[in-house]
Amino acid sequence: MQIFLKTPPLQEPLTLEEAKAYLRISIEQEDTFLYSLIASARAHVEELTGRSLLKQKWFMQIKPPYPQSSPLVKCAGKNLEIDLPRPPLMKIESVKTEGTSVSFTVDENKILLSSSLWNKAIRITYWAGYGETQDSLPPPLKTGVLMVLRSFYDNQPVDLSLLNPFRILRII
Numbered sequence: 001m002q003i004f005l006k007t008p009p010l011q012e013p014l015t016l017e018e019a020k021a022y023l024r025i026s027i028e029q030e031d032t033f034l035y036s037l038i039a040s041a042r043a044h045v046e047e048l049t050g051r052s053l054l055k056q057k058w059f060m061q062i063k064p065p066y067p068q069s070s071p072l073v074k075c076a077g078k079n080l081e082i083d084l085p086r087p088p089l090m091k092i093e094s095v096k097t098e099g100t101s102v103s104f105t106v107d108e109n110k111i112l113l114s115s116s117l118w119n120k121a122i123r124i125t126y127w128a129g130y131g132e133t134q135d136s137l138p139p140p141l142k143t144g145v146l147m148v149l150r151s152f153y154d155n156q157p158v159d160l161s162l163l164n165p166f167r168i169l170r171i172i
Contacts, residue, residue, distance in 0.1 A: 001072060003085055007057035009129065012038045013137050013145050022146050023153055034153075041148040045141065048160065050168035052086040052128040053137055053145070057093070060084065060126070064119035080113040086128045087168065093125040141166060 012035075019034050020026070046053055062082070066073045072083045087109040095104045095111060097120045104111045111124065130136045144163045151158035 001063070001070075002061045004059045004061075005056060006059045006125070009042075009052075009054035009056050010132065011054065011134070013042055013053050013134050013142055014038050014149065015134065018134075018146075019149055023150060037149055037152050038145075041145045041152060044148050044152075045144050045160075045163065046086075048144075049141070049163055049166040050086065051088070051141075051166060053130060053141060054134075055090060055127055055129040055132045056086070057125065057127050058084075058086055060124045062122045062124075064121065066119060075115050075118050078115050080115050080117050081107075081110050082113065082122070082124070083110045084124070084126060084128070085168075088128060088130060090127040090129055093127065094123070096123045097121060138166075 014022075016031060016034060016038070019038055023034075025034070042053055052058075060082075062073060072085070074081050089106070089109045092104065092106060092111060095102050095113065097117055102113060102117065102122075104113050106112075113122070130138065130141070134142070140162050144160055144166075147158050147160060147162075150156075
């Protein structure tokens with residue numbers, strides 16, 4: 001399985017003003033540096049939780065043979081279930097096998113396909129994230145980004161246990 005980010009978020013979860021206020025910075029000399037730290041803090045929280053914070057387009061390619069114990073792909077009765085990484089799922093753009101679109105249904109952050117597609121190459125393009133703007137992000141995730149930002153800025157360790165409920169755990 002391979003997953004690629006096709007379209008990154010159009011904006012970051014924090015504005016420059018929010019970051020400067022949180023870090024108590026009033027000068028403009030560090031603005032460029034702060035922009036890079038904001039992006040790095042978002043990426044860190046996304047990796048830590050396994051989630052997309054703001055709207056992003058992902059491309060997932062699954063090639064056979066599928067492992068029988070895969071946490072993401074499983075055959076359950078008449079359905080092939082594919083758990084989509086980087087939730088929350090916003091929209092499925094396309095599901096294709098051998099260049100042909102296939103029908104599917106959505107169940108939370110997974111798609112259900114016909115079990116006849118087992119061991120066929122499948123390509124899925126989808127959008128994930130909590131929304132397009134900073135206001136759509138749950139407050140604990142936004143606070144987590146702020147805390148990571150401070151940690152990066154001050155070069156100090158940080159306790160991010162507030163993000164534990166958002167972590168995606170998969171048993172293999």
